[in-house]
Amino acid sequence: MTQVKKQRELKGGHVAMIFGGAFAVIIGVNLALAYSAVGTFPGLETRAPYNESLTFEARRQAQNNLNWNSAVSYAAGQVTLTLTEADGATVVTPNVSLVIRLATSDDYDQDVAMQFDGHKYVGQVDLPAGNWQARVFATALDGTEFTRTLSLYIRAES
Numbered sequence: 109m110t111q112v113k114k115q116r117e118l119k120g121g122h123v124a125m126i127f128g129g130a131f132a133v134i135i136g137v138n139l140a141l142a143y144s145a146v147g148t149f150p151g152l153e154t155r156a157p158y159n160e161s162l163t164f165e166a167r168r169q170a171q172n173n174l175n176w177n178s179a180v181s182y183a184a185g186q187v188t189l190t191l192t193e194a195d196g197a198t199v200v201t202p203n204v205s206l207v208i209r210l211a212t213s214d215d216y217d218q219d220v221a222m223q224f225d226g227h228k229y230v231g232q233v234d235l236p237a238g239n240w241q242a243r244v245f246a247t248a249l250d251g252t253e254f255t256r257t258l259s260l261y262i263r264a265e266s
Contacts, residue, residue: 148212170252180206180242180258182235187220187260189229189244203247204229208260211239237264 154160175194180187189206191199204224209217220231240260247253 167253171254174248174252174254176246176254178244178256178258180244180260182240182260182262185232185234187231187233187235187242189222189231189242190227191229191244191246198227199246199248200224201246201248203245205245206231207243207245208233208235209241209243211241211259235260235262237262 176199177190177192177194179190181190182188187206187208189204191201191204193199204222206220206222206229207217208220218233220233222229222231238261240262242258242260244254244256244258246255
């Protein structure tokens, strides 16, 4: 004697539970991603964004007219900033500052005292491995402000 398995019927209640479960998963994932995004957002970029926007284009054009190139590197506890003009000449200005910060947090922001060594600007700072940002602030001799945010990725020593 062979037994015939009784097939289960798909009823309205089952379909409602499937839809409810699918939406619960979608909402749960969205909440987890939103929580993660808010937890890693460093926060306010400027205190007065509207006022900053009023002069942004003029400041951007003045900075572009400087025609400066910038690069940053890190090795053995020393951060190196290179500022050059379009023709490759080193930019010499007394007003250079650097703020090092983690890309996803403002907990580790630190000002780095930069010294000009005749070719580049160097500063001493201990940084662990991670994705860092170097925010450069300089003033040209004519008073034009130069700001740039440069990525600085430090690999873990193996």
